[in-house]
Amino acid sequence: MVKLRLRRAGKKRAAFFRIVATDSRVQRDGIYIDLIGTYNPINGETKINEEIALKWLSDGAQPTDTVRDILSKHGIMKKFHDLKQDKTVVKKPAVKKPAVKKAPAKKPAAAKPAAKPAAKK
Structure with missing residues (x-):
């Protein structure tokens, strides 16, 4: 499963995070x-590539709680929710097959009684 989560960078006591898409087992x-994107918790600065984030969310990537909060503050989760709603509301019309008119069924002719053989005397 792909997750959107924080990857720590920076030096001691000066954390800096990258927001990445990664396999959950890594x-x-x-x-x-x-x-x-990136997230700096010291000054609260975030930079997110919205297009890439929406692509991963639509592909089924699950954000961690912290990343979900960051994306929500940027309005990306709302846009993702709206995209999901639009997909469920707009459905392709069902393709109707043209009705095939069946010819009226012919009634079988009444069975004629079999000719009786002449009786012998």
Whole structure:
């Protein structure tokens, strides 16, 4: 499962995080699939590539609680919710097959009684 989570960078007592898409089995600071943005908790500055974040969310990536809060503050979770609602509301019209008119069924002719053989005397 792909998760959107924080990857720690920076030095001691000066944490800096990258918001990344990564496999859930990989360690916190391990390799990642895609860089989505950055988060600096010291001054609260965040930079997020909205297009990439929406792509991963629509592909089924699950954000951690902290990343979900960060995305919500930027309005990305609301946009994702609206996109999901639009997809469920707009459905393709069902393709109707043209009705095939069946010819009226012919009634079987009445069975004629079999001719009786002449009686022998």
